[in-house]
Amino acid sequence: MSRLAALPRRLALLHPLRRTTCAARSYSTASEQRLDNRVKIVEVGPRDGLQNEKNIVPLVTKIELIERLAKTGLETIEAGSFVAPKWVPQMANSSEILSHILATPPTSPHPLTYSFLAPNMKGLSNAFSILNQNPGTFSTETNPLPSKPSLEIAVFASATETFSQKNLNASIAASLEGFRAVISAAKETPYNLRVRGYISVVLGCPFEGYDVSPHRVAEIATELLEMGVDEIALGDTTGMGTAPRTKDLLNCLRSAGIRNEDVAMHFHDTYGQALVNTAVALEHGIRTFDASVSGLGGCPYSPGATGNVATEDVVYFMESLGMDTGVNLDGVADVGDWISKELGRGNGSTVGRAVLGQRKRKQE
Numbered sequence: 001m002s003r004l005a006a007l008p009r010r011l012a013l014l015h016p017l018r019r020t021t022c023a024a025r026s027y028s029t030a031s032e033q034r035l036d037n038r039v040k041i042v043e044v045g046p047r048d049g050l051q052n053e054k055n056i057v058p059l060v061t062k063i064e065l066i067e068r069l070a071k072t073g074l075e076t077i078e079a080g081s082f083v084a085p086k087w088v089p090q091m092a093n094s095s096e097i098l099s100h101i102l103a104t105p106p107t108s109p110h111p112l113t114y115s116f117l118a119p120n121m122k123g124l125s126n127a128f129s130i131l132n133q134n135p136g137t138f139s140t141e142t143n144p145l146p147s148k149p150s151l152e153i154a155v156f157a158s159a160t161e162t163f164s165q166k167n168l169n170a171s172i173a174a175s176l177e178g179f180r181a182v183i184s185a186a187k188e189t190p191y192n193l194r195v196r197g198y199i200s201v202v203l204g205c206p207f208e209g210y211d212v213s214p215h216r217v218a219e220i221a222t223e224l225l226e227m228g229v230d231e232i233a234l235g236d237t238t239g240m241g242t243a244p245r246t247k248d249l250l251n252c253l254r255s256a257g258i259r260n261e262d263v264a265m266h267f268h269d270t271y272g273q274a275l276v277n278t279a280v281a282l283e284h285g286i287r288t289f290d291a292s293v294s295g296l297g298g299c300p301y302s303p304g305a306t307g308n309v310a311t312e313d314v315v316y317f318m319e320s321l322g323m324d325t326g327v328n329l330d331g332v333a334d335v336g337d338w339i340s341k342e343l344g345r346g347n348g349s350t351v352g353r354a355v356l357g358q359r360k361r362k363q364e
């Protein structure tokens, strides 16, 4: 069987289109026009939200944050990052977090997926050693165990060379080559893990500005899908994205044959555009959105970038449009209030502040 014939159907469809140019070709398919009101929110607060905190957040606080979030109806929580501790010291205790999740799965209304970044084989083997110590405690792609947590790992590429060097100490091509081994090892038995592939700075780079090619993003996404990732997460790391640029990028990916169901959007709100861009992506047909409780976050390699769009804001916004996130707004607003106080900072969610303020006024 040829390599192409062995590829899953979505990749076989993609393959001939790999080098497609992205002339502004805008069309919608019947499947994209279908009314689909289910939206998945990926909570990235415990990883992306905390990784940039100057003071090391105690392990107990991180675990309590995950446990509180698990109760709110979220389906996926990004819980840590197996990266070099000298690069991102805040994530140094990700092994302990994974161990704790497996030994004592947080109480939740339904089984949850926990995601961890792993940029290289060293990070993946650190994750594997925790899994090996806890056999049978997690669900896999091939052996779903409804009462046990599922696990996902995430690799992260960049859309610009400068960001790739700063974030990964490697060119885009070298990082992708390294991910190939990580993705295939993660998918091997007995682990059979789901894999997410981030692409950072897709709508603006802290070093190369707005000069980010959507064609290049489509090429990288295609390459990651061909390697076997289950989902592409498009990171507007700097929050420089605007509505027209988001639309152009998504149209370009569509022209390259990438399906909406394989794409998640990861907006930061540095310029206050995250919800507008979310609306554009939603209208385009995307149904998976990353968010961070109380808008925690920032990227250590993106100077000046502030937090991810707040989970509370996304939940309220989606519900106002009749979309179903499955997330309890009051519950997540309480978590946002709690973690903001724990970190000694203001609550970064406008909606969170409004929900809590209204509740307080009712009680007075």
Ligand SMILES: CC(C)(COP(=O)([O-])OP(=O)([O-])OC[C@H]1O[C@@H](n2cnc3c(N)ncnc32)[C@H](O)[C@@H]1OP(=O)([O-])[O-])[C@@H](O)C(=O)NCCC(=O)NCCSC(=O)C[C@@](C)(O)CC(=O)[O-]
Residues within 6 Å of the ligand: 048, 051, 081, 082, 083, 084, 085, 087, 088, 117, 119, 120, 122, 123, 124, 126, 156, 167, 168, 169, 198, 199, 200, 201, 235, 236, 237, 266, 298, 299, 300, 301
């Ligand atoms: C990829 C590397 C490791 C290369 O870093 P390097 O220095 O080129 O790697 P190296 O292979 O030369 O190793 C250097 C040292 O790090 C160790 N090492 C090497 N790898 C690991 C590992 N996985 N876990 C633990 N230790 C590791 C390795 O063992 C060695 O230790 P030493 O011999 O000096 O004692 C480094 O660049 C790195 O860790 N970068 C991480 C950067 C990062 O975490 N950035 C933030 C996450 S991405 C993000 O936030 C964006 C996103 C995802 O949210 C989406 C968006 O908003 O755009």
